[in-house]
Amino acid sequence: MTEEQKGYMKMAIEISRIGMRAGKGGPFGCVIVKDGNIIGSGSNSVLSTNDPTAHAEIVAIREACKTLGDFQLEGCELYTSCEPCPMCLGAIYWARPARVFYANTKKDAAEAGFDDQFIYEELQLPYNLRKIPFEQGMQESAKEVFQEWILKEDKTLY
Numbered sequence: 001m002t003e004e005q006k007g008y009m010k011m012a013i014e015i016s017r018i019g020m021r022a023g024k025g026g027p028f029g030c031v032i033v034k035d036g037n038i039i040g041s042g043s044n045s046v047l048s049t050n051d052p053t054a055h056a057e058i059v060a061i062r063e064a065c066k067t068l069g070d071f072q073l074e075g076c077e078l079y080t081s082c083e084p085c086p087m088c089l090g091a092i093y094w095a096r097p098a099r100v101f102y103a104n105t106k107k108d109a110a111e112a113g114f115d116d117q118f119i120y121e122e123l124q125l126p127y128n129l130r131k132i133p134f135e136q137g138m139q140e141s142a143k144e145v146f147q148e149w150i151l152k153e154d155k156t157l158y
């Protein structure tokens, strides 16, 4: 990391500290930068918003996309105070930033009581062996909408 990049990470870490002390959620912070400008930031806000998806990265991605008026983060760098969980990892791939920097590791998070290893383990299992049961039904009806999407001429591809 360059000195400038370390500066952004320092901000992500500071945001994690402030959010934690304010009781917003766990000790996680994130900053998103484009062309030297901070376009989004956030701390874990699961507790303050009663939103289980309000991880720092998700909060920051939403803000950055709002700032850009775009649904992807082309050319952006994402600085997160901790290695992303599987949900945030997925969100990062959908948002497509150019690069991700993280400070704490998954192992550090697990030691602090934030263990996401069980999600990785669940992903390896067939649906019938997972902790949350999934059941498929009505595929034909749902597929009609997919068919309409495939044929839709004025769609925005992403």
Ligand SMILES: [Zn+2]
Binding pocket: 055, 056, 057, 084, 085, 086, 087, 088, 089
């Ligand atoms: Zn996460």
